[in-house]
Amino acid sequence: MSIPRSLTSDFRKVLGEDSVFTEDADLLSYAYDSAVLEQRKPAVVLAPSTRELLGRAVGMCYRADLPITVRGSGTNLSGATVPEPGDSAVILTSKLNRILEINQRDLYALVEPGVVTARLARAVAAQGLFYPPDPGSQEVSTLGGNVALNAGGLRGLKYGVTKDYLMGMELFDHGGELVKTGSRTVKCVTGYNLAGLMLASEGTLGVFSTLILKLLPPPRASRAMLAVFERFREAAEAVAEIVAARILPCTLEFMDTRCIRAVESFKHIGLPVDAGAILLIEVDGGSSEGVLSDANEVKVVCAKCGASEIREARDPGEKARIWEARRNALPALARLRPTTVLEDATVPRSRVPDMVEAVADLASRHRLEVGVFGHAGDGNLHPTILCDRRDPEEFARVEEMVDGIFETALNLQGTLSGEHGIGLAKAKWMEKETNRATVEFSKRIRKALDPKGLLNAGKKII
Numbered sequence: 001m002s003i004p005r006s007l008t009s010d011f012r013k014v015l016g017e018d019s020v021f022t023e024d025a026d027l028l029s030y031a032y033d034s035a036v037l038e039q040r041k042p043a044v045v046l047a048p049s050t051r052e053l054l055g056r057a058v059g060m061c062y063r064a065d066l067p068i069t070v071r072g073s074g075t076n077l078s079g080a081t082v083p084e085p086g087d088s089a090v091i092l093t094s095k096l097n098r099i100l101e102i103n104q105r106d107l108y109a110l111v112e113p114g115v116v117t118a119r120l121a122r123a124v125a126a127q128g129l130f131y132p133p134d135p136g137s138q139e140v141s142t143l144g145g146n147v148a149l150n151a152g153g154l155r156g157l158k159y160g161v162t163k164d165y166l167m168g169m170e171l172f173d174h175g176g177e178l179v180k181t182g183s184r185t186v187k188c189v190t191g192y193n194l195a196g197l198m199l200a201s202e203g204t205l206g207v208f209s210t211l212i213l214k215l216l217p218p219p220r221a222s223r224a225m226l227a228v229f230e231r232f233r234e235a236a237e238a239v240a241e242i243v244a245a246r247i248l249p250c251t252l253e254f255m256d257t258r259c260i261r262a263v264e265s266f267k268h269i270g271l272p273v274d275a276g277a278i279l280l281i282e283v284d285g286g287s288s289e290g291v292l293s294d295a296n297e298v299k300v301v302c303a304k305c306g307a308s309e310i311r312e313a314r315d316p317g318e319k320a321r322i323w324e325a326r327r328n329a330l331p332a333l334a335r336l337r338p339t340t341v342l343e344d345a346t347v348p349r350s351r352v353p354d355m356v357e358a359v360a361d362l363a364s365r366h367r368l369e370v371g372v373f374g375h376a377g378d379g380n381l382h383p384t385i386l387c388d389r390r391d392p393e394e395f396a397r398v399e400e401m402v403d404g405i406f407e408t409a410l411n412l413q414g415t416l417s418g419e420h421g422i423g424l425a426k427a428k429w430m431e432k433e434t435n436r437a438t439v440e441f442s443k444r445i446r447k448a449l450d451p452k453g454l455l456n457a458g459k460k461i462i
């Protein structure tokens with residue numbers, strides 16, 4: 001793959017020598033992302049160091065008819081940053097990592113898109129504020145990537161997901177012109193809700209340069225628990241029962257036996273390795289009394305649903321261990337086989353027991369090892385298939401099982417993706433969840449905003 005030398009030298013003149021990469025080893029680093037898909041090397045990688053240069057890079061690519069894939073940290077799990085086939089540019093946001101403002105009175109943060117999620121969370125916490133969206137990847141993922149995929153996290157049940165915190169943004173359109181939408185105010189109905197359109201747009205409609213994110217005062221009290229169940233169905237049933245009891249935990253996570261054992265052998269946290277499933281639960285709020293009462297009710301509901309044991313964290317160390325267990329589910333499973341295929345089909349909360357059962361059936365029918373964990377309170381489970389991509393016979397069974405997971409989720413009135421996005425991986429399923437007219441409508445929006453079809457072209461809507 002190659003692009004005209006004159007274009008590379010123009011990129012170097014405008015962006016600087018150290019912001020343009022064309023060496024094979026550099027290109028290979030950006031040929032893939034966290035999804036298990038093919039590798040496609042771009043022709044050039046650009047790393048603009050200012051917002052103005054980001055806009056110029058976008059404009060230059062567009063004028064040169066060079067397809068663009070914008071990349072934060074590449075942790076997406078849907079192939080959303082696999083470059084386009086043929087000559088293309090990857091634009092990195094890693095140097096656009098400034099927290100421009102944290103406003104204590106008006107409760108917002110103004111950031112560049114390459115700021116790492118947990119860095120913002122820590123910076124606002126240091127000022128006594130709270131940015132709730134906390135994807136499992138928060139130590140690595142960027143806020144631009146979070147917005148472009150509408151990332152969720154462990155606190156989604158009570159605090160919502162990235163879309164609930166996006167107040168506005170600046171973005172570059174296909175030609176590199178600056179577009180502004182939203183505001184620093186709580187209310188703003190000026191113009192179309194372009195920030196809403198950009199949410200979950202997966203780099204296909206514009207390139208974000210500044211984000212305005214809502215902040216909250218932090219909860220004053222919280223309690224974390226681990227409920228142990230012999231049968232996974234009981235744990236899954238407890239999820240809907242807790243919410244039906246009018247308690248809204250901030251976090252309500254599920255892990256099945258395979259995950260529990262994998263995490264325990266990896267981290268030695270003291271998890272119950274004979275359990276069929278565990279729920280990891282945190283309740284929080286404005287007063288210790290209210291939180292204590294919620295925690296007690298959660299315990300009653302779990303016991304009614306068959307919990308054999310409920311452990312409550314007695315100090316911050318124990319609480320940290322509970323969440324360490326959950327955050328290590330994927331890394332622990334990934335140690336077991338060469339390839340992990342992680343799905344995020346999502347169902348209405350009350351259908352979680354049916355989904356968990358269906359995944360177990362599919363796994364045994366396709367003779368595959370599967371661990372299930374995830375944001376059960378959001379109906380968003382992550383069945384994780386452990387396999388070896390180099391074995392074509394096994395991988396064919398994996399692909400059949402993935403189709404089965406989507407089919408089941410849609411039959412249960414769920415959705416293809418709760419948070420990981422459509423990217424390359426699920427684009428062919430879009431019409432099945434929606435309809436032809438929806439796909440055509442989306443294509444018309446895309447064509448209007450990107451007439452040459454250069455912005456992450458093969459992703460999301462095909």
Ligand SMILES: Cc1cc2nc3c(=O)[nH]c(=O)nc-3n(C[C@H](O)[C@H](O)[C@H](O)COP(=O)(O)OP(=O)(O)OC[C@H]3O[C@@H](n4cnc5c(N)ncnc54)[C@H](O)[C@@H]3O)c2cc1C
Pocket residue numbers: 033034069070071072073074075076077080081093113134135136137140141142143144145146147148149150151152153154201202203204206207208209330331419420456
């Ligand atoms: C271990 C692990 C745990 C995870 N846990 C969660 C979880 O709990 N919840 C969750 O939602 N996801 C989770 N993810 C998935 C992933 O981390 C998130 O989707 C995250 O939002 C991606 O951020 P990123 O910076 O890596 O984006 P990338 O992967 O680099 O990009 C994602 C998309 O955003 C677009 N994009 C990036 N920057 C911009 C920009 N400035 N303008 C326009 N488009 C842009 C890209 O083109 C691409 O389409 C997890 C992933 C891993 C590996």
